[in-house]
Amino acid sequence: MARPPVSDEELTERYGPHLNEAPPGGWDHGLDPDRTVETHCCFCGQQCGIKLKVKDNEVIGFEPWYEFPFNEGKLCPKGVKRYLQGSHPDRLLHPLERDPSAAGGFRQVGWDRALDRVVSEIRRIQAEHGPDAFAMLSGVSLTNEKSYLIGKFARLALGTANLDYNGRFCMVSAGAGNKKALGVDRAPNPWSDIPLADVVWVAGSNVAETFPITTSYIWRARDRGARLIVQDPRVVPLARTADLFLPVRPGTDSALFGAVLHELIRRDWLDHEFIDEHTVGFDEAAAAVADMTPAWAASITGVAAARIEQAAEWWGTSATGMLLHARGIEQQSKGVDNVLGAINLGLATGKFGKPGCAVSTITGQGNGQGGREQGHKCDQLPGNRDITNPEHRAYVAGVWGCDESEIPGKGLSAEEIIEAIHDGSIKGLLSICFNPLVSAPDSNFTQEALDKLEFYAVIDFFLSESAQHADVVLPGSLHEEDEGTSTSGEGRIIKINAATEPPGEARLDWKILIDIAERLGRRKYFPYESTREIFEELRLASAGGTADYLGVTWERVEAEMGMFWPVPEVGHPGTPRLFEGGKFFHPDGKARFHPIPFRESAEVVDDEYPIWLTTGRVVSQYLSGTQTRRIGALVRQYPEPLCEMHPRLAEQLGVGDCDLVTVTSRRGDMTLPAHVVATIRPDTVFIPYHWPGAKAANQLTNRALDPISRMPEFKVAAVRIAPAAGRRDTTDERDLDLSEGGRDLSLR
Amino acid sequence: MTSHFGDSPVFVIDQSRCIGCEACVQACVECGTHRGQSLIHLETIDRATTTQTAPMVCMHCQDPTCAQVCPADAIKQTEGGIVQSALKPRCIGCSNCVLACPFGVPKYMAELDQMMKCDMCTDRTSEGLKPMCASVCPSEALWYGTREEFAAGRRGELLREFRFGRQDVQTLVYTVVDDVEPGPLDVLTGRARSWLDDPFDLEETAS
Numbered sequence: 001m002a003r004p005p006v007s008d009e010e011l012t013e014r015y016g017p018h019l020n021e022a023p024p025g026g027w028d029h030g031l032d033p034d035r036t037v038e039t040h041c042c043f044c045g046q047q048c049g050i051k052l053k054v055k056d057n058e059v060i061g062f063e064p065w066y067e068f069p070f071n072e073g074k075l076c077p078k079g080v081k082r083y084l085q086g087s088h089p090d091r092l093l094h095p096l097e098r099d100p101s102a103a104g105g106f107r108q109v110g111w112d113r114a115l116d117r118v119v120s121e122i123r124r125i126q127a128e129h130g131p132d133a134f135a136m137l138s139g140v141s142l143t144n145e146k147s148y149l150i151g152k153f154a155r156l157a158l159g160t161a162n163l164d165y166n167g168r169f170c171m172v173s174a175g176a177g178n179k180k181a182l183g184v185d186r187a188p189n190p191w192s193d194i195p196l197a198d199v200v201w202v203a204g205s206n207v208a209e210t211f212p213i214t215t216s217y218i219w220r221a222r223d224r225g226a227r228l229i230v231q232d233p234r235v236v237p238l239a240r241t242a243d244l245f246l247p248v249r250p251g252t253d254s255a256l257f258g259a260v261l262h263e264l265i266r267r268d269w270l271d272h273e274f275i276d277e278h279t280v281g282f283d284e285a286a287a288a289v290a291d292m293t294p295a296w297a298a299s300i301t302g303v304a305a306a307r308i309e310q311a312a313e314w315w316g317t318s319a320t321g322m323l324l325h326a327r328g329i330e331q332q333s334k335g336v337d338n339v340l341g342a343i344n345l346g347l348a349t350g351k352f353g354k355p356g357c358a359v360s361t362i363t364g365q366g367n368g369q370g371g372r373e374q375g376h377k378c379d380q381l382p383g384n385r386d387i388t389n390p391e392h393r394a395y396v397a398g399v400w401g402c403d404e405s406e407i408p409g410k411g412l413s414a415e416e417i418i419e420a421i422h423d424g425s426i427k428g429l430l431s432i433c434f435n436p437l438v439s440a441p442d443s444n445f446t447q448e449a450l451d452k453l454e455f456y457a458v459i460d461f462f463l464s465e466s467a468q469h470a471d472v473v474l475p476g477s478l479h480e481e482d483e484g485t486s487t488s489g490e491g492r493i494i495k496i497n498a499a500t501e502p503p504g505e506a507r508l509d510w511k512i513l514i515d516i517a518e519r520l521g522r523r524k525y526f527p528y529e530s531t532r533e534i535f536e537e538l539r540l541a542s543a544g545g546t547a548d549y550l551g552v553t554w555e556r557v558e559a560e561m562g563m564f565w566p567v568p569e570v571g572h573p574g575t576p577r578l579f580e581g582g583k584f585f586h587p588d589g590k591a592r593f594h595p596i597p598f599r600e601s602a603e604v605v606d607d608e609y610p611i612w613l614t615t616g617r618v619v620s621q622y623l624s625g626t627q628t629r630r631i632g633a634l635v636r637q638y639p640e641p642l643c644e645m646h647p648r649l650a651e652q653l654g655v656g657d658c659d660l661v662t663v664t665s666r667r668g669d670m671t672l673p674a675h676v677v678a679t680i681r682p683d684t685v686f687i688p689y690h691w692p693g694a695k696a697a698n699q700l701t702n703r704a705l706d707p708i709s710r711m712p713e714f715k716v717a718a719v720r721i722a723p724a725a726g727r728r729d730t731t732d733e734r735d736l737d738l739s740e741g742g743r744d745l746s747l748r
Numbered sequence: 749m750t751s752h753f754g755d756s757p758v759f760v761i762d763q764s765r766c767i768g769c770e771a772c773v774q775a776c777v778e779c780g781t782h783r784g785q786s787l788i789h790l791e792t793i794d795r796a797t798t799t800q801t802a803p804m805v806c807m808h809c810q811d812p813t814c815a816q817v818c819p820a821d822a823i824k825q826t827e828g829g830i831v832q833s834a835l836k837p838r839c840i841g842c843s844n845c846v847l848a849c850p851f852g853v854p855k856y857m858a859e860l861d862q863m864m865k866c867d868m869c870t871d872r873t874s875e876g877l878k879p880m881c882a883s884v885c886p887s888e889a890l891w892y893g894t895r896e897e898f899a900a901g902r903r904g905e906l907l908r909e910f911r912f913g914r915q916d917v918q919t920l921v922y923t924v925v926d927d928v929e930p931g932p933l934d935v936l937t938g939r940a941r942s943w944l945d946d947p948f949d950l951e952e953t954a955s
Contacts, residue, residue, distance in 0.1 A: 022784065026784075027783040027784030028783070028784070031780055031783065061778060062778065064878075064880075064883040064884060066878075066883070073878070073883045073884065074771075074883070074884055074885065074886050074888075075771055075775070075884040075886070076769050076771050076884075076886050077769055077770045077771045077773075077774040079771070079884075080771055080774040080775045080778060080884060081774055208767035208768075208769065208886075208887070209767070209769065212767060212769050212771065212886035212887070213886045215765075215767055215886055215887040216886060216887055216888050219765060219887060219888060220901070222903070223901060223902050223903045225903075235798075235799060235947050236799065237767040237768055237769075237799045237801075238767065239799075240798065240799050240800060240944070241764055241765075242943075244943065245943045245944075245947055247947055247948050247949075302948075304949050307943070619767075619768075619769045619770070620770070633774055633777070634774075637770055646948075647796070648950070657796065676796060677795060677796055677797070678796060678797045678798075678947075679797075679798065679799055679947070681948055682948065682950065
C-alpha cells in the first residue's frame, strides 16, 4: 500500500522541505572556484544561460553568462538562487524502502535490494494484471536524452502503453492546436523576432512572473514604438504599463478571439492573398464567428466592446505582430479551442513565417519543448511521431531494432493514469521528476489514487510529497549533475553541462533506468555507456519526423550557442523561423483555419459556488516547488498561498486584507489569508498552486479534461468563499530586506 | 560588452519597467564584496491598488549628503565618484546618513555596526563587468551601458539632476523620464483617460 509511512510531521522533520540559506561553507567562505561551468537554468522553458562556480564537487555560486544570446546574463530570482538546490540537507543520498518503523518512515537499503524489489513488483503486477497495469509518469525538467530514453524504456523495458509526462499539465493544448493548424508543434519564431513586432499581444501569460526574461524582449519592441496588449483576469506586473488591457473573465478567451476575428472580417483587416495561397478553411472559421460581435463578446468575457474593437484594430492594421500565449488560455477544458482561435487571428492577417509575426505559445517547463518531441508522451514516438501511425511505428522499430509489434499502442494521458489508478485498473507506478500530489488537479483525488497503488517506485533527488507515498525511492540526479541537451521554448536546442557528480550513493537517472531494464532482461535495447550515445540514437530516431534532430551535434550546439530544429541533415543551418514563404507542415503546405464556436468551461458559477477561481504561479516558486520550496531566499519572497481578491468582493464577504477565508469548491476546501488587491476582476479569485496538503490550491481545481489535449482545467473553477476565524499577517518580502529582516521571519 | 564609442558606461534606473521579481535583491546578496547582504532597495508602492514596484540603488551624488552629515568622516568617494560604505573603523553607527540621504539608500547594519550601501559593484565594474543587479534584471529596469547605447535602443530621456527643497543634487546614476523639460504641468485640464483608471470598467457597470 502506497500510503505515507509516518505522519507529515515526521516526514518533514527528516526529509524537509528544509531551507538552504547559504552556499556551502557559508557566505563568508569566499568565492574561489576550481572551475566555472557554462550551462543553463534548471527551471522554466526560457532556459537562460548561466555559469555555475564549482569547488570540491559543490556548486558555490554563479556568474552571469553574458555571451549566451538568449538572456545575455539576465536571470530571475529562481535562476540566481538555483545553485542552492545543490549541497542541500534534504538531498536523497541512498536508496530507500518504505518502513513505518524507521525514523522518517523509510529505511536505507542497498541498490541491489532496491532495484530487485522494483523489478519483482513490476513482474508480479504485470503477470497478474497485464503489462498496462504498470504505468510510468515522467517530467519535462529532464533532458532530451532522458526523455528519449524514458519513452523507449517504458515501451521496450516495461512494455506498458501507459507512459505519460507532466507536460500534460503544461503546454499540451498549445502542442495539439499547433499540430492541427500548422502541422508542427513548435514555437514558430525565435524570441529575437519579438522586438520586430509592431503589436505584442500577451494572452493568458503572467510573463513578468513566469517568463521574466521575456519582458526585456517585449520592452525592446515597445522601445521601437510597438503597442502592448495584455489579456488576463489580473493586472499582472507586465499589464501595468500596457497600452490596452483586456480583463477577460476566466474561461472565455475563445469568445474574445472569436469577436476579434469577427471585427477583422467586418473591417476587412485581412490578408486575402495569404489566406488564399497558404490556408484552408477560412470560410468555415468565418461562419463560426458571424454572430460573435464585440458586444456579444463583452457580455461573455466582461471585456468592454470598445477594448475588443481596439485590439482588433491594432492587430489587424499592424504590419507585424506577435501574439504570445501560455497556460492562461491553455489550461482549460477548451484549451485547444482557445489556441486555435488565437492562431485564426494570425492566419487571417498573414502573421506567420515573417520577421516579427507569429502566434506562439511560451512553453512553460524547462524542457517542455524538447521533452514533448522525444516520445515520452502517451501518444507519441521520437521526432514528434504518432504512435498510432503504422509508418511511424515501423520507422522507430527499425531504429530500436525491435519488432514493430513490440511497441505498445497509445496509452492513457497523465490525468487518466491517475484516474485509472484510482479505479484500480493500474496497480503499479514508476515516476520520475513528477509530483502529481501538488501539480495534478483535485489533489484529494490524487492522494486517494496514490494510496491505492499496490506498488509505487520513485526516482527523484528530494522526497517530494508524491514520493512520500512510495514503496521504493531511488536517488537520482540533479540537473547540474548530468549532461545532455534540452530544447527551449524558442525551439533552440542547447547543451546542459555537468558541474558536479551525484553525491552519496545517488546515481544518474539514465543509469538507474538502464539498471532496471537490465534486470528486466531488456539490456539489449539499452546498450548506452554515455548520454552522448543516447543522443546519437535520438538523432536517428527523430530523422524524418517533424522534430528532426538528425543534423544536430553536441559540438555545434555548444559552438553556435544553440540550434533550432528542424535540422534535417548534417551541415544544415537549423531553422530559427518556421513557415517562411507561407509553407506550413501539413502535406499540402497549407495552414488550417478552425471554426471555433464558443462553449462554456466545464464548470460555471452558480448560486452555490458563485465566484470564479483561477490558479497560477508566483515568480519565486517553480511548479510543484520540490526544488524552490527548499531555498530559503525564494520561500521568503512568497512564503505561502494567498487568496487574491478585489476589494469589492472582500467587502461583500466582509473580510479585509490578511483575514482568513475558506475557499470551497465541489472537490475540496482550503483556508488561507485574503490578499485584497484592486488588480483582479471582482468576480474572480486567484490562488498560486506551488504548495502541498492543506495549502494546495489544487484541492479546489477541476479534473475536467480538454477532449483533444487531455489538459485538465486548472484555470477555471467555481468556488464559494466564507470568512474563517482569525487573520494572519501576510508578508510581502518586497518591503523587506531579504538578508536581514528576512532571516528573522518565522516561517509558517 | 560596453563602451563602443569611447563613452564610459553609466548606470540607469527606469522604475516604470520594474516587475518586482527581486532578481536584483537576490543577486545583490551574491555580490563578491558583501556576500550574504543585499544593499539594494526594492519598494512595493501600494500593493492594494497596483503591482508597481521600484528598485533603488545608490545614486552616487556628486556631493553626497550622506558624507556631508557624517560626524565621523567615514563616508568616502572613489576617484570615479562612487560613494562607498562607511569605513568600518570610523563608522559610529549614528545613522545620520540613513536619515539624511534624499534617496533613502544607506542601511545601518546593526550586526556589523556599520553603514553599508551600494557601491555599484566596484569589484565588477573595475574589471569591465556590469554590476550584479543590472546584469540580471530581467526587464532592464536596472541597466548599465553607454549613453549612446541607451539613446540608440531605449525610449525616454536620461535625467540626473534633482532638486530637494533648496538642495540641488547631481548624481552619477541616471533615471529615465519621458521628457527632461516638460514645462509647467497643467493640472486643471487633466490628462487623457487610461484603462488604468478603471481596469475592469467598474465605474460604467457600478449602477
